[in-house]
Amino acid sequence: MNAHVTTGPVVAAERMSDDPAVPTLSQLLAQRAQDCGDREFLRFGDGSWSFAEIDAWTSRLAHRLIEVDDVRPGDRVAIMLPNVVHWPVAWLAVLKAGAVAVPVNCAYQRSDLAFVLKDSGARVIFTDDVRSGLVAEVLAEERDLAGVRVVDVPDDGSERFPVAAPQVPVAAETLANLQYTSGTTGFPKACMLSHGYWVRLGWICAGATGLGADDVLLTSQPFSYMDPQWNTALALTLGAPLVVLPRFSASTFMADVRRHRATFFYVLGSMPTLLYKQPPAAEDRENDLRIVLCSGIPVALHAQLEERWGAPWREVYGMTESGIDLVSSFDDAAAVGSGSLGRLVPTKQVRIEDPVEPGEEVPPGEPGELVISGRPMMGGYWNRPEATANVLRDGWLHTGDLVVRRPDGGIQLVGRLKDMVRRGGENVACAEVEAVLERDERIVAAAVVAVPDEVLGEEVKAFVQLREGVPGDRATAQELLERAGAQLARFKVPRYVEFVTDLPRTPSERVSKPALKARAAAEPGTTHDFARPRS
CATH class of the missing domain: 3.40.50.12780 (ANL, N-terminal domain)
Known part of the structure; x- marks a missing residue:
């Protein structure tokens, strides 16, 4: 168990505050192709690509974007793909062209996609045959998007172009991503992230973990989110492979x-x-x-x-x-x-x-x-x-x-500024109550929300997902609240408990409380009311 041996950290902990020697992701990929080109970089399923292969592929694709799609420095290029190798290839090619990547969640539907494409001003979008119909519908219906070009993968049309990177000036401060946040309400906002942001993030994570070139990284989150992207920056920093699962x-x-x-x-x-x-399995360790x-x-x-x-x-x-x-x-x-x-x-x-x-x-x-x-x-x-x-x-x-x-x-x-229950004259941090509830081994997850109360303004309600086999009855609810009451001030203990089979989540695995409240309103479950004397 845990017998893997490494050659030591690539970034010593005391060097985390140093400026990375290579300022951009494009240059970092080129450096890896030069100093360890034959080493594995990306692994998707049964497919494996070396640093040199990805460097050459992304250079060819960058040329294609410039020469066929007329992409210029600063132009935005959207990527709407699942976890396939074409995602990081498209991302790194866009950056080599001096353009700005716009990751798009594959779960987006018509209005979400139209918003992101218009808000970002994307000129090109990478997609596949599963999503091409949706993309075509949006482009046809939205007059503002009539000029957006579509690149279908896996045939990205890059084969005939040179393997040397295009001569496009890119610096640490050059914008690399418009990274839309997965906000739970309203339309998302795009964070402007530079090459230097990604390179430094990979550098600091390497120093914080002590990982080396012989390590093997693995991710399973959607590539349109932050995590596989910073894992890619980390792999480039280390010269180590990144394994990407479909989901x-x-x-x-x-x-x-x-x-x-x-x-x-x-x-x-x-x-x-x-x-x-x-x-549990015998092979867990x-x-x-x-x-x-x-x-x-x-x-x-x-x-x-x-x-x-x-x-x-x-x-x-x-x-x-x-x-x-x-x-x-x-x-x-x-x-x-x-x-x-x-x-x-x-x-x-x-x-x-x-x-x-x-x-x-x-x-x-x-x-x-x-x-x-x-x-x-x-x-x-x-x-x-x-x-x-x-x-x-x-x-x-x-x-x-x-x-x-x-x-x-x-x-x-202890909570979020906006994730509070104002019960009478007291503020209750939802995260604090959730943490106490989740310490109970019978609970898989809990989400605490405010519900209107005509006397106190708001009351505390807990949606609770129980472990399999635990009865979702009033007696269980009372036991859970009694245990929580031993750890919380009385005004923080939920008045209402509703048992649920799951909690709706955003693609970044945060509980979506607006979706939870909407579901509860549309399909009310059994709510156990533990009214207590007003205080």
Whole structure:
């Protein structure tokens, strides 16, 4: 078990704050093609491509974009593909052409796709035969999109072009992505991410993990989201292979980890819980895992996750807007089950500000908004100057996350500024209540929301997904609330409990509370009301 041996870290921890030697993704790929061109870079299913092969392919495709599609530096090119090798190839080719990639979620339908194409001003879109009909409909119906060209894959028309990269000036500050966030309400906003953002993100993650060229990275999230993209930047930094699964499947994920001899992966949201719910197997620890990064490790399961698969799981915090901000050390055993998000990476600074008095820091142990500056950082929201000014103030990113500084120096998440229940004169952080509920081994996941109350203004309601075999009756609900009441102030304990078979989630695995509320309104379930004396 865990017998994989590496040659040592590519980026020493003390060098995380250094500027990466290579400033752009395009140059980083070229460097890898030169110094380890025959090494495996990308693995999709049974297909494998070396750094040299991907470098040549992306150069040919960049020429095609310039010479056939008239793509010029700064033009936007959309990518609407599933997890196939053509996704990172299209991305890196777009960047070599000096253009800007616009990742598009494959789950988007007509209005979503039309919005992103018009908002970004995309001139070209990569897609496949599964989505080509939808793309054609949108382009035909939207007059503003009449000139958008379509590149169908797998035949991308690049074969006849030269393998030398086009001579297009690209620098660290050159815009690389319009990365649309997966917001749960309204249309998404596009974060402007530069080449330097991606290169530095790969560099810092290499330093934080201590990974080396002999490691094997694995990802299963949709490539249109951040995670496979920063995994690609990490693979380029290390000169190590990245294995990309078609999708996340809890029942087959760890078998794929063993089969591909992966030493590293990143999971978030419900993924750790879903993995742990799979029946234990004798071969669980027969893997090559060295390191797992995770966002949202269930506190009650943290030690059990490590014990079951025999590798350290550590929390990492970041946003599309800021890349990576906090990470728990793999040498810090005290982080296991602590709920800490970790400590600052050396290129970032942090303040914990009073939500009522912006600019004023709160004392240690008091909740406040996490405010971050440093690099990497987005350049702002595309076409959204007011939204940019609202979150980026004097170089400081206002995250909207409520945190407390722990006595050990770590930072712990307690909720979202906008994810609160205002019960009478008291504020209840939904995330705090959810964390307490999820410590109960009978609960898979919980989502806490505000519901109207004519006396108190709002009351606390918990939607609870139970483990298989646990009865979803009033007696269970009462037991869960009694246990939560031993850990929470009385006003924070939910009045209402509704058991659900699942919780609707965004593609980035966050619970979509607007979708949850809409579903509950359209298809009401049994709500157990535990009214208590007004206080």
